[in-house]
Amino acid sequence: MKPSIITNNVTPKHSNGKRFIISCFFIICFLCTLASINEIRYESLLNLSKCAFSRAPSLVSNSSSLDSFPPSLRTIKSSPSSDDEIRVLVGILTLPDQYHKRHFLxxxxxxxxxxxxxxxxxxVFCNLTKEDQKVLxxxxxxxxxDIIILNCSENMNKGKTYTYFSSLPSIFNNNEGPYPPYHYVLKADDDTYFRLDNLVKSLRPLPREDLYYGYVIPCPSMDPFVNYMSGMGYLxxxxxxEWIKESDIPKAHLKGPEDKIFGNWMxxxxxxxxxxxxxxxxxxYPEPHTGCTHELWPDTxxxxxxxxxxxxxxxLEYFNVTKNLQPSKMYHIP
Known part of the structure; x- marks a missing residue:
């Protein structure tokens, strides 16, 4: 046998093996580099797949229930009665120039x-009329x-209250948040102090539809169906x-004492x-004493x-509103 023939038969086998090993080595290096570069992407993809699998059973097994879907997938308005959190909008009717009073409140x-x-x-107030108002x-x-500027001329008893209530659905109704956006809407004067915790406690057992709440006028009356609620604040x-916005009844009767007019609408x-x-x-407030007042008391x-x-x-002193003030080296208040 000729050596040359043996050499030619053996050399290609070793050469092919080396090429295979080198190729594998470079492929492994490439994959490791790619994995290192895309580590964050793979991690995100893995988390996304886990999230999808974790949601899948509830979406399938509870497909008949709206509560099984994320809020963004709901296509109808949720029921107010199923919502434990009470949502209240407090609108304080005031004037544009009352800067200090707003800061105080x-x-x-x-x-x-x-x-x-x-x-x-x-x-809440009507359109601005001065240059300094536009800046401040x-x-x-x-x-x-925290300001709502209504499209109206400033007034007390010529439709400002109507503009306030009728504007709210256009401002707050939307497809992204809960419905209704607020269960209750309060109109308050800027010289009225509401204790919000007591207000919420009084609302909790009450209906969330077709409700009219406040201080009955005249002062001696205790029957809320006889007249109307005082303008100090009614809810x-x-x-x-929404009815005020759509109905022709309020639109036809705007002028007069705003709380009495509101009662007429109802x-x-x-x-x-x-x-x-x-x-x-x-x-x-207790002073001067009238039939519409009494001394300050805790259930206010x-x-x-x-x-x-x-x-x-x-x-504010009577209700001890600063009781939660924490001690500090930065001040001394006896």
């Missing part, structure tokens, strides 16, 4: 945290986002705000079949006619 209400409820406070109110909105369920439209008289947890929901700083301070 932000402190008053910002330190209250009613349990089991979401209470949003908004200051814009700064307030940027800082606090209605969200469906009534009567003429056969609304407010559920009514709650919050008297005597709502009342006027609202105190009205706080026309001076002195009356505000006495009221």
């Amino acid at each position: 932000r402190m008053i209400y910002g330190t209250q945290s009613p349990e089991g409820a979401r209470v949003d406070l908004k200051f 109110v814009a700064l307030e909105i940027m800082r606090y986002n 209605v369920s969200w469906d009534i705000a 009567r003429n439209g056969h609304r407010g079949k559920n009514r709650f008289n919050a008297k005597w947890s709502m009342y006027n 929901i609202a105190v009205h006619l706080l026309k001076t700083q002195e009356k505000w301070i006495k009221t």
Whole structure:
């Protein structure tokens, strides 16, 4: 046998083996490099697949229940009665120039945290008319986002209350959040102090539809179906705000004492079949003494006619609103 023939038969076998090993080595290196580069992507993909598999059983087994779907997949409005958290919109009707009063009320209400409820406070007034308002109110909105500017001329008894209630559905109804956006809407004067925790507790057992709530006028009356609720602050369920927006009854009767006019809407439209008289947890400040007031007491929901700083301070002192002030080396308040 010729050596050359043997050499030619053996050399290709070793050469092919080396090529195979080198190729495998480079392939492994390439895969390791690719895996290192894409580690985050693989991790995210893995988490996404785990999330999908963890959701899958509930989506299939409970497909007949809306609660089994993420909120973004729900296509109908959720039932208010199934919602344990009470949502309340407090609209304080005031004037654009009342900057100091708004800042004061932000402190008053910002330190209250009613349990089991979401209470949003908004200051409500009509269109701005001065150059300084356009700057200062814009700064307030940027800082606090708690102002509603209605499309109206500033007034007390010529339709401002109607514009307030009728504007709310257009402002707050949307397809992204819960329905209704608020269970209750409160109209309040800027000289009324509401104790939000007591307000929420009083609302908890009440209906969330066709509700009309407040301090019954005249003062001696305890029957909420006879006249109307005092303008110091009255509350209605969200469906009534929607009715005010759509009905011709309020539109035809706008001028006059706003709380009395509102009561007329309720009567003429056969609304407010559920009514709650919050008297005597709502009342006027004790001085001067009248048939609409009594002394301050712990079960208070609202105190009205706080026309001076002195009356505000006495009221806040009575309810010990600074009791949760924490001690600090930065101040000494005896």
